[in-house]
Structure formats: structure tokens, C-alpha cells
Amino acid sequence: MVVARHSTLCSRKAVGVRTLAKSYVGKRLSDVPTPAFLVDKQIVLNNCQNMLKKCAELGIKLRPHVKTHKTEEAALLQTGGQKKCITVSTFREAEFFADCGWDDILLAFPLAPFHIGRAKSLADHISTFHLLVDNVDSATALAKSPIPSGKASWSVFIKVDTGYARAGVRWSDTEMAVAICKALQPSVKLQGLYAHCGDSYHTSSLTEVSAVRNRTAERVVKLGEELVQRGFACPIISIGSTPSMSASVNAEDHKVLQKLNEAHVGNYVFYDLQQASLHSCSLDDVACRVMTRVIGHYPHRKQMLIDCGFTGLTKQGLNANKFVAGYALFENHPNLKLIEMSQEVGKVEGVDGNLDFDQYPVGTELLLYPYHACATASQHPVYYIHKDGLVEEEWKPIRGW
Structure with a gap:
């Protein structure tokens, strides 16, 4: 009887979660909440x-x-x-x-x-x-x-x-x-x-x-x-x-x-940045990115914030190889480096010490190559499978031990 009550309670909780969860299949990547784990x-x-x-x-x-x-x-x-x-x-x-x-x-x-x-x-x-x-x-x-x-x-x-x-x-x-x-x-x-x-x-x-x-x-x-x-x-x-x-x-x-x-x-x-540094693959072989957005500018310290902290990326890879200045590589933005993370936010600076804030308005979407795909993927409850800027599928990994 105890097991039966527990099962009923769990199923009720699950229903509640499902009613709050939203599918982004068919939506543009720009509609997806960040940080998000994207897979090609x-x-x-x-x-x-x-x-x-x-x-x-x-x-x-x-x-x-x-x-x-x-x-x-x-x-x-x-x-x-x-x-x-x-x-x-x-x-x-x-x-x-x-x-x-x-x-x-x-x-x-x-x-x-x-x-x-x-x-x-x-x-x-x-x-x-x-x-x-x-x-x-x-x-x-x-x-x-x-x-x-x-x-x-x-x-x-x-x-x-x-x-x-x-x-x-x-x-x-x-x-x-x-x-x-x-x-x-x-x-x-x-x-x-x-x-x-x-x-x-x-x-x-x-x-x-x-x-x-x-x-x-x-x-x-x-x-x-x-x-x-x-x-x-x-x-x-x-x-x-x-x-x-x-x-x-x-x-x-x-x-x-x-x-x-x-x-x-x-x-x-x-694959990931670690594998690229070991010559296991090229950057073109890396199938995953973490999408994040700019949430704040701080010109007095030459930094901006993104909405990806260590719970969306992990703290692995700090200056670990030739591809990474900071914790991760920004796709198409080689002058950016992710220098510090707390749980939900990351601090970004310019590799050369300069940051053109006009180039990165609040809300700008940025893509990160993760240093370690296994650890990064484990932080995300859903993977957004995309093509041509659209979400085609959502993969939901099993969690726990």
C-alpha cells in the first residue's frame, strides 16, 4: 500500500511537470530559452x-x-x-x-x-x-x-x-x-x-x-x-x-x-574542444554547442554577463588548450573569452582586453563549444536538435544514478 501511494503521488507530480514543460519543436532557435544544449x-x-x-x-x-x-x-x-x-x-x-x-x-x-x-x-x-x-x-x-x-x-x-x-x-x-x-x-x-x-x-x-x-x-x-x-x-x-x-x-x-x-x-x-585539442577531430566534427545570451554590460570593468554559468557548462577547461581562452570557445567570436562563472551567469571579457559593447547588445545570442561534451550534456534536461535555425527534435536524456 505504501508503494502504491508513492507511485500515485509521483505520477501526479509528473503530470504537473509536463503541463509546465513546453516543446520547441518547429520553433526557431531564437525562441529557445537559454542556456540551451544544441545538437547538429x-x-x-x-x-x-x-x-x-x-x-x-x-x-x-x-x-x-x-x-x-x-x-x-x-x-x-x-x-x-x-x-x-x-x-x-x-x-x-x-x-x-x-x-x-x-x-x-x-x-x-x-x-x-x-x-x-x-x-x-x-x-x-x-x-x-x-x-x-x-x-x-x-x-x-x-x-x-x-x-x-x-x-x-x-x-x-x-x-x-x-x-x-x-x-x-x-x-x-x-x-x-x-x-x-x-x-x-x-x-x-x-x-x-x-x-x-x-x-x-x-x-x-x-x-x-x-x-x-x-x-x-x-x-x-x-x-x-x-x-x-x-x-x-x-x-x-x-x-x-x-x-x-x-x-x-x-x-x-x-x-x-x-x-x-x-x-x-x-x-x-x-566530440568537443578537448577532443579537438587531442587531434581526435576538427572543430567541424563537434556536434554540440551551448547557446547563451548577453544579459548585462559593465563597461567600467570591461566585462559583460551571459546567462550561462557552471550549471550550463561546468567549470572544466579553463585555458586548457590552444582553442580555449577561458572556459569555452565562442563560435565566430574569437575575441571573446569566458573568464569566470557562478551558478547561473558567466563573465565575458575581450581576449585582447577590449570589448565592443555595441557589437553585443543585451539579448545577443552566442554559441559556445564546450570543453567536455559529456559533462556539459549532463547539465541539460533536453537537447535541441536543429537544422537551418529550426528545432526539429528534442532529445531527453536519462538522469541520475
């Missing part, structure tokens, strides 16, 4: 098709990461229209896509024992749901848990740290990987190894990016071969990051990468 669907489609083609040419299955956008619309573009074989970063994402009819979902977040109940609800619901483990305690807890309904076993990948130093078993620690494999038996099936090329974000050239990718591949393949030698089947070797999978592949690289059979990658859907 054709660029998204191009980015997705290019990644699908590249993985096909390498003979690697693409398991796209959906955390950048968290929408079914973009996920379908990533998979070529098939509702299967994706990577998610939160349980909420996994639940959303499962409810939408998706299958073969990998939750790329290290499993802890307190996650298992929620994981079982998901595994009961879809035919193929994979987890990520990187320690014996979690492996042991999972092996002792009831097997999901209709399944022969749980399904996991071992998370491997090949140098990024965030999560995972160290690639050189074969004994730890073996201990995890033993702890998983007999009720958990090991699908393979999963490694994130996160250190590719700390590079300064395409040569360095390729070196990180190849080193990651070599290290995780080596660990996989050692597990096989110790008697543990390890059929899938999966690596990825947008810089590593966007970088070109020469003949020598291909010799390394041909030992892989899966890639997980996500930011390429939108």
Missing part, C-alpha cells in the same frame, strides 16, 4: 557512421558507450539502428535502456557487493547483462549470489588498469587476476578483459595517442594470454577511449590491434 544531428550521424566503419575495417566489434548523451536516439545512431551491444556507466542508464528494449548491456562501473541486488533485477529483465569486477571481494560476493532468472550464470568482464591508474587490476598482476577468476567460479562466466585508455587524455600529439592505444592493447592482450595459459577462458579483449579509437591506424598499429575483438568508445558522438 547530421554531424552526430557522420561521427557515428565513421566509427562504425573504422571498427568494421579493423575487424573489431563496436560496443558504443552511451554515457556522453544518455539518449535512445543517439544510441541507435551509434549501433546502426540495433538495440543491442552498448556500454553504460550507471545503473540508471542500464535500467532505462533495458526498459526501452535494449539487450547485451555492459555496465562499465566497478561492481561492489552492495550493487548486486540491483544488478540481479537488471539481469532478470534482459537476456544479456554484463558486469565489471576488479577485486576478489566483489567477485566472491557475486559468485555467492543467486543466479539471475533464466540464466546459466552471471556474466562479467575483469577491469584492467594498463596505466591510467583509476580502476582495475594492474595488467602486470597476473596473480590477482587469477585470484579473481578463481573467486568467480563456478557461477560466474568470464567474458573477457576490459581496459580504458584513459591516459590517452594526457597526451600532446597523435603519436602519443597511438602509443597509448597500442600499449594498452599489448598489455591487456598479454594478461589475457596468461589467463588462458592458467586455464581460464578469456574470449573478449575490449579497449577504448575516443582519442585512441579516433587516431589513425597504420600497418604496424594494425598488427597490434588485430588481437582485439571489441572497442568501447563514447565521446565521439558529440
Whole structure:
């Protein structure tokens, strides 16, 4: 009875929210309230098709990461229209896509024992749901848990740290990987190894990016071969990051990468200034912008205010690369820089110290390339999909964890 009352109350609140929400489909972008997250669907489609083609040419299955956008619309573009074989970063994402009819979902977040109940609800619901483990305690807890309904076993990948130093078993620690494999038996099936090329974000050239990718591949393949030698089947070797999978592949690289059979990658859907600085893309490949408006002039301090603060953009990227003076790049206005943000407003100055206020009357619309598309997109409850100045669609990302 308590659950029923709570559900009724939630549905009433939802109805109230819907009556206040306004659709801007068919409206001009100038009608959209700011700050607003704008997406060029054709660029998204191009980015997705290019990644699908590249993985096909390498003979690697693409398991796209959906955390950048968290929408079914973009996920379908990533998979070529098939509702299967994706990577998610939160349980909420996994639940959303499962409810939408998706299958073969990998939750790329290290499993802890307190996650298992929620994981079982998901595994009961879809035919193929994979987890990520990187320690014996979690492996042991999972092996002792009831097997999901209709399944022969749980399904996991071992998370491997090949140098990024965030999560995972160290690639050189074969004994730890073996201990995890033993702890998983007999009720958990090991699908393979999963490694994130996160250190590719700390590079300064395409040569360095390729070196990180190849080193990651070599290290995780080596660990996989050692597990096989110790008697543990390890059929899938999966690596990825947008810089590593966007970088070109020469003949020598291909010799390394041909030992892989899966890639997980996500930011390429939108790309951003960070990726442009890493040579993963050009600015023309960046599919998203944040639209903002001028709300005030302050000539005495040579500044103007815009209605985009850190809740519309995040505080990542301050003077972080050659494209950015300040927190973000203003499209078609290279003399502007966003120097400071509070929650809802941003301070803008001229890069050269001068600001022509007559050029930017109050109400002027400005477009910002975000430094980090994943983090910026997560700030917005709706994405405005536009073409020729008109809103064609509204994508609404799943929120929460």
C-alpha cells in the first residue's frame, strides 16, 4: 500500500511537470530559452557512421558507450539502428535502456557487493547483462549470489588498469587476476578483459595517442594470454577511449590491434574542444554547442554577463588548450573569452582586453563549444536538435544514478 501511494503521488507530480514543460519543436532557435544544449544531428550521424566503419575495417566489434548523451536516439545512431551491444556507466542508464528494449548491456562501473541486488533485477529483465569486477571481494560476493532468472550464470568482464591508474587490476598482476577468476567460479562466466585508455587524455600529439592505444592493447592482450595459459577462458579483449579509437591506424598499429575483438568508445558522438585539442577531430566534427545570451554590460570593468554559468557548462577547461581562452570557445567570436562563472551567469571579457559593447547588445545570442561534451550534456534536461535555425527534435536524456 505504501508503494502504491508513492507511485500515485509521483505520477501526479509528473503530470504537473509536463503541463509546465513546453516543446520547441518547429520553433526557431531564437525562441529557445537559454542556456540551451544544441545538437547538429547530421554531424552526430557522420561521427557515428565513421566509427562504425573504422571498427568494421579493423575487424573489431563496436560496443558504443552511451554515457556522453544518455539518449535512445543517439544510441541507435551509434549501433546502426540495433538495440543491442552498448556500454553504460550507471545503473540508471542500464535500467532505462533495458526498459526501452535494449539487450547485451555492459555496465562499465566497478561492481561492489552492495550493487548486486540491483544488478540481479537488471539481469532478470534482459537476456544479456554484463558486469565489471576488479577485486576478489566483489567477485566472491557475486559468485555467492543467486543466479539471475533464466540464466546459466552471471556474466562479467575483469577491469584492467594498463596505466591510467583509476580502476582495475594492474595488467602486470597476473596473480590477482587469477585470484579473481578463481573467486568467480563456478557461477560466474568470464567474458573477457576490459581496459580504458584513459591516459590517452594526457597526451600532446597523435603519436602519443597511438602509443597509448597500442600499449594498452599489448598489455591487456598479454594478461589475457596468461589467463588462458592458467586455464581460464578469456574470449573478449575490449579497449577504448575516443582519442585512441579516433587516431589513425597504420600497418604496424594494425598488427597490434588485430588481437582485439571489441572497442568501447563514447565521446565521439558529440566530440568537443578537448577532443579537438587531442587531434581526435576538427572543430567541424563537434556536434554540440551551448547557446547563451548577453544579459548585462559593465563597461567600467570591461566585462559583460551571459546567462550561462557552471550549471550550463561546468567549470572544466579553463585555458586548457590552444582553442580555449577561458572556459569555452565562442563560435565566430574569437575575441571573446569566458573568464569566470557562478551558478547561473558567466563573465565575458575581450581576449585582447577590449570589448565592443555595441557589437553585443543585451539579448545577443552566442554559441559556445564546450570543453567536455559529456559533462556539459549532463547539465541539460533536453537537447535541441536543429537544422537551418529550426528545432526539429528534442532529445531527453536519462538522469541520475
